[in-house]
């Protein structure tokens with residue numbers, strides 16, 4: 001607990017439970033700002049590393065690419081999963097060794113593959129014939145893992161059909177990679193982002209293990225299993241602590257796969273979400289008509305300026321208003337832009353204090369992942385989410 005009483009903070013009696021929240025509490029911000037705590041991220045990395053044991057951790061840079069975070073994680077010995085040339089350059093400039101960066105996007109431009117290869121990267125993802133052809137042409141002899149499409153996800157933010165190939169295509173792709181002179185070292189999958197409990201991995205591991213065992217039986221010398229991300233953050237529903245969660249996932253991998261020579265994981269959300277909080281402001285509280293069941297509460301941040309993951313109300317953030325001691329009631333929460341899609345929570349209204357009014361500060365908790373990196377450059381003239389690393 002960083003703040004304990006109303007007297008500590010005058011008119012703004014927040015009950016901050018993290019350093020990021022306490023930092024927001026004590027300062028003024030003139031635009032929506034994500035405050036994120038690098039020490040908390042380093043601690044999270046160590047906890048996950050303890051749980052995941054011998055698995056190599058490649059932080060999924062897309063979750064939050066703030067240069068200070070990348071540099072801190074590089075100094076901690078973390079590796080990186082990059083989705084683009086820009087993310088590779090960011091990791092390199094933060095001090096990461098090229099051999100510690102994997103190019104994990106299955107959709108890469110040929111010239112970006114050439115850049116990565118030239119920079120010294122040695123590990124790439126693919127899920128299609130043409131991608132293997134590009135790799136053979138522009139990163140000859142490199143290591144490649146094949147991403148498998150999985151169906152059994154129970155994640156709050158599933159990654160759906162866009163990535164991976166059907167299990168039946170895995171062996172032909174491994175064979176093609178070998179024919180092209182690539183080192184087809186393994187398989188990858190993603191269980192779906194925000195998979196709240198480790199036990200939810202079991203059906204996906206079962207699917208992928210069948211593909212793994214069949215490929216090995218067919219003579220493919222698989223050695224690397226990339227288990228992707230999916231490690232959860234706390235958004236109100238209970239989640240296991242990262243060390244316990246990681247250890248349980250590794251236990252399940254042993255059950256389904258037996259001994260795997262190399263395991264790697266690509267946590268994004270689970271590394272950074274709980275280290276960050278957003279300072280935002282209420283812009284308007286209104287009712288559409290006197291008989292309206294719910295108030296509308298409009299914030300200065302919305303779907304286009306950092307809260308994209310409220311799409312389909314999938315990720316449900318928690319809020320601090322400093323009015324927690326006042327009576328509360330349900331409201332529809334919306335962003336500030338002139339786009340009717342910019343409604344955050346309507347199907348399941350949010351409970352907020354009835355006294356909330358324009359100008360009030362509001363803190364969005366555990367918002368360090370997929371917020372700043374999702375903000376548009378200035379839709380409607382609203383600035384993108386500012387980031388302060390403490």
Ligand SMILES: Cc1ncc(COP(=O)(O)O)c(C=O)c1O
Pocket residue numbers: 060063081104105159190192193194228229230231266267268269270
């Ligand atoms: C290839 C890959 N790895 C890792 C991640 C990170 O996932 P998460 O934030 O659920 O840990 C993603 C997220 O989109 C991804 O696409």
